[in-house]
Amino acid sequence: MTTHLWFDPTLCLIGGEWRPAVSGQTLPLVDPSDGSEICHIARGAAADIDAAVQAARAALDGEWGQMPAFERGRLLTRLGQLVLDKVDELAAIEATDVGKPLTQARADAVALARYCEFYGGAADKIHGQTIPYLDGYTVYALREPHGVTGHIVPWNYPMQIIGRSLGAALAMGNAAVLKPAEEACLTALAFADLAVQAGLPAGALNVVPGIGAEAGAALSAHPGIHHISFTGSVATGALVQQAAGKNVVPVTLELGGKSPQLVFDDADLDAALPFLVNAGIQNAGQTCSASSRILVQRGVYETVKSRMAEAYGALSVGPARDDLRVGPLISNRQKEIVTGFLKKGADLNVAGQGVIVDNAPETGAYVRPTLFADVPADHTLAREEIFGPVQVLIPFDTEEEAVRIANSTDYGLVASIWSRDGARQMRLAKQLQAGQVFINNYGAGGGVELPFGGVGKSGHGREKGFEALYGFSQLKTVAAYHG
Numbered sequence: 001m002t003t004h005l006w007f008d009p010t011l012c013l014i015g016g017e018w019r020p021a022v023s024g025q026t027l028p029l030v031d032p033s034d035g036s037e038i039c040h041i042a043r044g045a046a047a048d049i050d051a052a053v054q055a056a057r058a059a060l061d062g063e064w065g066q067m068p069a070f071e072r073g074r075l076l077t078r079l080g081q082l083v084l085d086k087v088d089e090l091a092a093i094e095a096t097d098v099g100k101p102l103t104q105a106r107a108d109a110v111a112l113a114r115y116c117e118f119y120g121g122a123a124d125k126i127h128g129q130t131i132p133y134l135d136g137y138t139v140y141a142l143r144e145p146h147g148v149t150g151h152i153v154p155w156n157y158p159m160q161i162i163g164r165s166l167g168a169a170l171a172m173g174n175a176a177v178l179k180p181a182e183e184a185c186l187t188a189l190a191f192a193d194l195a196v197q198a199g200l201p202a203g204a205l206n207v208v209p210g211i212g213a214e215a216g217a218a219l220s221a222h223p224g225i226h227h228i229s230f231t232g233s234v235a236t237g238a239l240v241q242q243a244a245g246k247n248v249v250p251v252t253l254e255l256g257g258k259s260p261q262l263v264f265d266d267a268d269l270d271a272a273l274p275f276l277v278n279a280g281i282q283n284a285g286q287t288c289s290a291s292s293r294i295l296v297q298r299g300v301y302e303t304v305k306s307r308m309a310e311a312y313g314a315l316s317v318g319p320a321r322d323d324l325r326v327g328p329l330i331s332n333r334q335k336e337i338v339t340g341f342l343k344k345g346a347d348l349n350v351a352g353q354g355v356i357v358d359n360a361p362e363t364g365a366y367v368r369p370t371l372f373a374d375v376p377a378d379h380t381l382a383r384e385e386i387f388g389p390v391q392v393l394i395p396f397d398t399e400e401e402a403v404r405i406a407n408s409t410d411y412g413l414v415a416s417i418w419s420r421d422g423a424r425q426m427r428l429a430k431q432l433q434a435g436q437v438f439i440n441n442y443g444a445g446g447g448v449e450l451p452f453g454g455v456g457k458s459g460h461g462r463e464k465g466f467e468a469l470y471g472f473s474q475l476k477t478v479a480a481y482h483g
């Protein structure tokens with residue numbers, strides 16, 4: 001796919017200037033639809049991260065640190081408009097870089113604009129508290145930015161994750177250093193260019209692409225960072241938290257999931273079916289909140305199984321530009337990981353599979369979406385995050401059994417309940433271990449307004465909504481004695 005880049009992808013943005021990595025080195029970016037090289041990006045490392053942190057510090061000590069909240073909000077709103085003006089170009093870039101079908105990439109670009117609008121509007125609406133106290137005192141609590149915030153972002157939804165994390169951090173007046181993923185970082189650079197165009201003061205946003213173990217590790221361990229937001233795998237999240245712990249720096253971790261949908265005998269199956277399948281195959285299953293486990297009560301199990309199998313049969317997989325339901329995985333390495341899981345399912349029943357279209361290049365990272373049926377709840381495929389278009393169907397008899405299975409993995413990101421029974425909906429919403437529970441839907445359309453995050457190995461801390469503004473700030477209590 002031809003992609004128009006209006007910025008130089010080989011540079012980092014540091015202190016308002018575009019510059020190459022100190023080492024002068026670059027890394028190739030690959031289009032997962034056909035394995036071809038798109039361009040090179042900077043291979044930022046410790047020296048670039050250090051310069052970026054210093055630039056962020058200088059921004060806080062200068063114009064950015066003094067800017068009133070409503071002006072920060074106005075800048076973010078302007079940035080949101082610039083994103084909207086470039087929606088089609090951003091979608092084309094993301095489709096090439098991530099292998100995401102164009103319609104899904106466009107939805108991500110629109111979401112990025114929404115985050116800028118939401119946090120632009122919210123920037124001057126966080127007011128702190130006044131606290132009634134002893135006679136003779138006036139006490140209030142100020143909400144202040146942390147200072148320099150670090151943002152480590154994965155490749156699966158670059159625009160959405162940049163929007164939710166940077167939108168909130170900048171709205172609260174932090175100065176940010178962003179380390180996008182080495183597999184897909186073009187929209188991060190595009191966003192940074194638009195931020196400069198919107199008038200964001202130099203150093204308020206710095207972007208250093210590079211390898212995780214180099215630039216990412218340097219950012220996590222930098223003593224000049226005051227808060228880290230990490231989205232990615234459990235193993236890397238633990239490393240980031242360890243590194244930040246040495247500097248006593250708070251960390252928000254948005255990690256993986258094995259999110260269940262619980263389908264009861266009284267569910268509206270016509271309403272549920274599209275969500276059951278789509279939540280598993282969207283972005284080729286490379287979604288932290290993908291629903292990879294479908295728990296179905298026996299009375300409707302065979303019906304759900306055959307209808308989902310039919311839906312899988314109609315799924316076509318192909319290049320992002322063809323805009324089919326499913327694109328390639330991010331890389332051939334990810335394809336190997338997913339194929340490895342499919343082999344671990346050799347003892348299971350395959351209920352349905354999608355097809356790879358004939359014109360999909362052999363050099364692309366394609367796998368067939370696969371639905372496994374009658375899967376024991378303790379099987380590897382029912383417990384581990386696969387991060388590919390693979391779902392398992394697990395039958396259950398009672399509500400108690402469904403909750404026990406749903407809560408039996410290490411994760412707890414999202415869950416959904418499909419039932420017409422209001423009392424059951426309320427009971428289960430409390431019993432399910434997850435950061436978000438959906439009733440008779442899945443994902444609620446993404447919702448920038450809705451606090452998001454996990455329990456257990458899905459992570460801690462919340463992004464999105466107003467909650468993120470509290471996470472990207474700290475309270476200072478002021479107690480004045482005046483007699």
Ligand code: NAD
Nearest residue numbers: 153154155180181212213216217232233236254255256288
């Ligand atoms: P990853 O952990 O390998 O990489 C994520 C980011 O961390 C990348 O920018 C990478 O460069 C960086 N990184 C790698 N090693 C590092 C290190 N030692 N120190 C600091 N940074 C380092 O994850 P991935 O493979 O890119 O993404 C897939 C995983 O992310 C899945 O497990 C998925 O569930 C999870 N994820 C979670 C969410 C969420 O919101 N909860 C969203 C997207 C992805």
